[in-house]
Every structure is written in C-alpha cells, then in structure tokens.
Amino acid sequence: MALVPYEESSGIELQKLYNPLATFAFANHTIQIRQDWRQLGVAAVVWDAALVLSTYLEMGAVTLRGCSAVELGAGTGLVGIVAALLGAHVTITDRKVALEFLKSNVEANLPPHIQPKVVVKELTWGQNLESYSPGEFDLILGADVIYLEDTFMDLLRTLGHLCSNHSVILLACRIRYERDSDFLAMLERQFTVSRVHYDPEKDVHIYRAQRRAQREDL
Template sequence: MALVPYDDTALWGMQKLHKSSSTYTFANRTIEIKQNWNQLGVAAVVWDAAVVLCTFLEVESIDLEGRLVIELGAGTGLVGIVAALLGAHVTITDRKAALALLESNVQTNLPAALQPRATVKELTWGQDLAGFSPGGYDFILGADIVYLEETFPDLLHTLDHLCSDQTVILLSCRLRYERDQNFLNMLRGLFSVQEMFYDASNDVHIFKAQRKVQKEDL
C-alpha cells in the first residue's frame, strides 16, 4: 500500500482538491472552476495535468482556431473551456454523473458569444461511440485520463474511432505506475507517439499521438 507522505506539499495538494473552486488565467481571461470532491471525487477537481495541458496549448500557440476538438474525461472542463477560448469548436465529454458540474463550469466561464463553440456531451469510452463522427476531429485532448487499467482497451477503441489520419491526440499525464507505461505501449500499437513536453515541477508529461502511416499510403 502506498502511503501519502506527511509533509506540507502533500497536505497542500489535498487541500486544493477539497476547495469548492479554483481560479486560473488563460487566454487573457480569469476562469473560475467549481469543484465538488465530496460528491464526485476525482471527476470533480482540477488535476495538475489539466493545468499543464492548458499552459502547453497557450504557450506553444497550438493552432486551435476553427478546429474541431473533443476532450475525453473532461471532469471539470478546464481544458475544453480553454480550447474554446483559443478558438476551437469543442465537444467536452465525460460520464453522465459529471455532466451537471461540467455544464455549469462551461456556462460560467464562456461568454455568451462563445457558448456555441462548446458542447457538453455524455461519453462512456467504448460504449457511446455511435453519437460521435468517426474520424471527425482535428484534435483529441485528454488530461490525467490514463490511470485505470481496466479502461485502457475502451479508451484505445474510442481514440481509434474518433481519429482520422490527420487527427492529433494530446495526452497530459503522470506516469505513476508500470501500468501507465503499459498503456503507452498499447497506444504505440495503433499510433505514432512522441513526448512533446515534460513539466518537472508537476511531474507531468504531454504526449502527441497520430495514426501510423500505412505502407500502402507511402
């Protein structure tokens, strides 16, 4: 059993999770994200991987203007909200239990003129794919969604369904356990994968994945 070290850093990390809201600045806007750990647990707090991915999108000037983007396992919706503020048309997804909080955060943080850019939609990986266009997205975003080993096959199936040959997948995550590395190996079976960024202060990696070019396409 892993024990959480009893130190100020660990305590501060837990305190952040139990706050009712967190505030960030992206795309020249203040974003206030509601959290609800007690009711929804991990789906209702902002994890470091989400903040790192948002920073990457903005600082690296990833061109999202007019692009079709889908966020998987959105939780509080911070990444999808930032993508919309950066010009994308975003489908922000999670399981049913998370949707009310997710919708509230989107409505609170996107000005009325940008509301049409963001759609909140239920998606359970591997199960609800008929409602999503195959290969219909320019970018797929995921922050801290690689942690439950039993979900890996469904996550891979979902990525495969949503991707075209041009789709760019950006996954932001910590590599906590051997199983996380196992997921990357599974991902490499379908996609070309490269590490784009590592935030040492938060121990967060950002990986880019795209479909492998088939020999017949060369």
C-alpha cells in the same frame, strides 16, 4: 473519465480537494472552476495535468482557431474551456453523472459569443460510439485520463473511433505506475507517439499521437 471516490488516507493534496473554487488565468481570461470532490471524486478536481495541458495549448503548440476538438474525461472542463477560449469548436465529454457539474463550469467561464461553439456531451469510453461520427475531430485532448487499467482498452477503442488520418491526440499525464507506461506501449501499437513537453515542477508529460505514417498538419 471514471469517477473515483477520494480516500482521506491516500495522501492526495488536501487543500486542493477542499477548495470549492479554483481560479486560473488562461487565454486572457480569469477562469473560476467549481470543485466538488465529495460528490464526484477525483473527476471534480483540477489536477496538474490539466494545468500543464492548458498552458501547452496557450503556448500555441497546435492550431486551435477553427479546429474541431474534443476533451475526453473532462471532469471540471478546464482544458476544453481553454481550448474554446483559444478559438476551437469543442465537444467536452464525460460520463452522464458528471455532465450537470461540467456544464455549470463551462457556462460560468465562457462568454456568450463563445458558448455556441461548445457542446457538453456524454461519452463513456468504448460505449455508444455511434453517437460520434468516425474521425469527427481534428484534435483529441485528455488530461490525467491514463490511470485505471480497466479502462485502457475502451480508451484505445474510443481514440481509434474519434481519430481521422489527420487528427492529433494530446495526452497529459504523470507516469505514476508501470501500468501507465503499459498504456503508452499499447497506444504505440496503433499510433505514432512522441513526448512533446515535460513540466519538471509538476512532473507532467504531454504525449502527441497520430495514426501511423500521417502528416503532422496541426
């Protein structure tokens, strides 16, 4: 969600950042994602966590057709686009400054008959949550949203607001630092958390979370 500027000395894969267009195949569609890291930082690049989570959705790990889903900190919108192509009604969210960029990717990659099932909407974690109904979504998706410690409490507050008793959260991430593990420990105080997938090539984990003592319907 946070728009973090890229530093040339950070060692991030340069080719990925410089490529203005990234092409993928999901849900029997070719998806072309525009990237613009110079303007929007790391939020405007497709990272491995988004690819792994999109693949996991495509595998049928959760029921998407007809479900109400939200993607948090969507950045380029890839995960939300894939969820929509697989049949979900999706709200794709990020901060206000990123919305026009996000909308351009969504509109470019969804067929006209699917676009009415998708909403691009502002959501800054922990703020103005009243614009979303409590427990509004069946499925909450996040790819590489666990990286800024200052946002952890706001992210937890947002997850708690959006979840109902039957909601499922899927978070895809690398465990890069101790603070990442700290967030998972914080999450476990409110939710039942399990690791449901690991991609060893990309070193990306997917964690599934639900409110404690809930059935796993999805």
